[in-house]
Amino acid sequence: MALTIFILRLAVCILAFPMYLLDFLGLWNWICKQWFPYFLARLTVMYNKQMESKKQELFSNLREFTGPSGKLSLLELGCGTGANFKFYPSGCQVTCVDPNPNFEKFLIKSIAQNRHLQFERFIVAAGENMHQVASGSMDVVVCTLVLCSVKNQEQILQEVCRVLRPVSVGMRRALFNRAQISAIPWAATRQASLSFTVSRSLLKLMSIESVIPSNHLILCHSLLLQSFPASGSLLISQLFTSAG
Template identity: 55%
Template sequence: MTVLMKFCVLVVNVLCLPLHLMHAVGLYKIYKRIFPCCLYRISVSYNKKMHGNKKELFRSLPEFIKPGGQLTILEIGCGTGTNFQFYPPGSKVICTDPNPHFQKYLNKSMVENDHLVYERFVVASGEDMGSVEDESVDVVVCTLVLCSVNNIPQTLREAHRILRTGGAFFFIEHVAADASTWAYFFQHIIQPGWYYFGDGCEVTRETWKDLEAAGFSELNLRHIEAPFFFAIKPHIVGYAIK
């Protein structure tokens, strides 16, 4: 299957040559203005299907509030703010995303979720959040983001840096399917085109391995099959404690 998969990937890459060229000359940047609108619509559907999983995961957030304090959450790749509804009332939220064009949808989510206190929106990639101080937050949230960052280990190092000791990194990510399945085969075949549709998203990443190697003191991770089509059906859900 490996030889066939490599051949099919080559064919798809040839078909995607116009997209590769657009990316090379910088025309693909236009899509970054359109992508927030697309993601806003997709996120509504995703939240409906994953509501139970998100509610169960974020139920643990209050455990990381320091006695007599206020929960401070930093969200990496906040996008349109679809996680805000699951955060405990009174939480202070710092939003980061490398795409400034999310601001319009982010403002809308902030108005709809006035049970939270919004500190600031930082235009920054997950790999470089230097404007956020060391050990300054209780929780870092990262959902459907590690699939598209340029460097997962560096993003996790940044999350570890800004978390206080005893704080937690919460995640929900779609990942590569089992290598023995046809889902894995087709994930690799569609990846060249999917990269552009998903603004850098990769469906073939084995993200759980990076989390296991990230140096957290405790990792609570489980694999689930989300109610989506094969390419993004395999998910990992959980949290890691610094």
């Protein structure tokens, strides 16, 4: 068994050697930023076909969180190519954040295909530091299939809390009682395995008044591509909302 493991590890190292070399030369990150948007654009088409009904369910109640202005302000964190745009309600004001500037041209194409949205701007920034987004300026923050690859989950959640529109403490508690924490089948992916960790971080943040004095986070269904027939695991969603 030890010999088998050693051989498998050696095979993986040999296969991965070109990537390690490119990373050592400082080229791997550049290549990923250049080509990943093209890969994701193709993947998005297949993913949305598989998950269309789930996404429609997840985003079906977004209008409930419309702010006093009468328009829904939505921030998508890790927007990629705009895979979620078609599921947002008409008139939604969308601001996108992604650390990869090469997604912009794909976002422009996606916005052109989703004329029902009002595109505000594309911000090149990491989710851990969204200083370009004003505090209390968003009704909804959407983050799908992103938290598995960030450097600091808790810092991102703190930023989410900061940009969400404030509500009263009483309203926050009332809405939290309505939170949809669902026991649904989950996939054997790193994204799913992080769900419990992220949910604990969220609940920890919500329990500290000094961290989020007047924000509310609603937990909804997670979106997963493949699932097992049965599972009792609780999943945290990546849709964060604030309602007034």
